[in-house]
Amino acid sequence: MTDLLTTLRDARAALARVTVEPTQAAVARTITRDLDEAIARLEGTESERDLVSVVCHDLKDPLASIVMGAGFLKKAVPADQAAPRRVVEAIARSAERLGQVVDDFHDLARLEAGLLTLDPRPSDVLETVRGAVTSLEPQAQARKIALTLEAPQERLIAMCDPARLIQIVTKLVGNALKFTPPDGRVTIRVEGEKDRVRVSVSDTGRGIPAERLPSIYDRAANARATPRDGPGLGLAIVRALVELHRGEIAVESRVGEGSVFSFTLPRA
Numbered sequence: 001m002t003d004l005l006t007t008l009r010d011a012r013a014a015l016a017r018v019t020v021e022p023t024q025a026a027v028a029r030t031i032t033r034d035l036d037e038a039i040a041r042l043e044g045t046e047s048e049r050d051l052v053s054v055v056c057h058d059l060k061d062p063l064a065s066i067v068m069g070a071g072f073l074k075k076a077v078p079a080d081q082a083a084p085r086r087v088v089e090a091i092a093r094s095a096e097r098l099g100q101v102v103d104d105f106h107d108l109a110r111l112e113a114g115l116l117t118l119d120p121r122p123s124d125v126l127e128t129v130r131g132a133v134t135s136l137e138p139q140a141q142a143r144k145i146a147l148t149l150e151a152p153q154e155r156l157i158a159m160c161d162p163a164r165l166i167q168i169v170t171k172l173v174g175n176a177l178k179f180t181p182p183d184g185r186v187t188i189r190v191e192g193e194k195d196r197v198r199v200s201v202s203d204t205g206r207g208i209p210a211e212r213l214p215s216i217y218d219r220a221a222n223a224r225a226t227p228r229d230g231p232g233l234g235l236a237i238v239r240a241l242v243e244l245h246r247g248e249i250a251v252e253s254r255v256g257e258g259s260v261f262s263f264t265l266p267r268a
Helices: 002-016 022-043 048-058 060-076 082-112 125-142 162-178 210-215 219-224 234-244
Strands: 121-124 146-150 157-160 185-192 196-203 249-254 258-266
Touching: 002 022, 002 082, 022 060, 060 082, 082 234, 121 125, 121 162, 125 146, 125 157, 125 162, 125 185, 125 196, 157 162, 157 196, 157 258, 162 185, 162 196, 162 234, 162 258, 234 249, 234 258
Parallel strands: 146 185
Antiparallel strands: 121 157, 185 196, 196 258, 249 258
16 A cells, blocks of 8 residues: 555656646646545555455546546647656556556455456467567567567467456566566467466566565565565466466566466366
């Protein structure tokens, strides 16, 4: 929760430094009000249960308003005003990131309550994974990381929910990109086995200390970690989604060499 509050407070302080035209002032006031509301709601939480309730429900509307307002201001601020545009872009990125946190909390709460269901169907794993990887290419390019997909020529059909498969791959690759330095590599492999399909994500990042591996999927342990030190709620969600598919997930890692996360799906 501390990280959420810090991000919101930074966005609020940045907005206060933006000089806008009178016609844009109303939008800026709306964003400021919504940021203040979100901060107040988070500051008022006293337990994990309260936090989940606030994040899953009460923050959605103000965050959506902040994203929309920041988009309007970005278009309204002239291109030659570099500093104000950077501030507005930072606010938009912060709100979008918090929106992802909201979605993660919501998914994890539903998973733990047994309320999240799948829509499994025979699906081409390679084509589904390729779509997720393509969406992450701009992020990899921005970080100067080589992102590659390796797969056999044969079609690999698994019984899975394509939307959730995309979510699994996006989170694993997103983590790999986050912890891999510039000029590194992230490789996604799709392989067929006797009665299952295996997808692996390997990176040349900093690796995970051996003592942390047993708790790498523990949402409580990862929620306590800072964004630089831990993967947040993503791995807890990934494991739960893989298990819902009746698959298995595994990790291998060496400090200074990188990590490999892999999961399986049942063949259709």
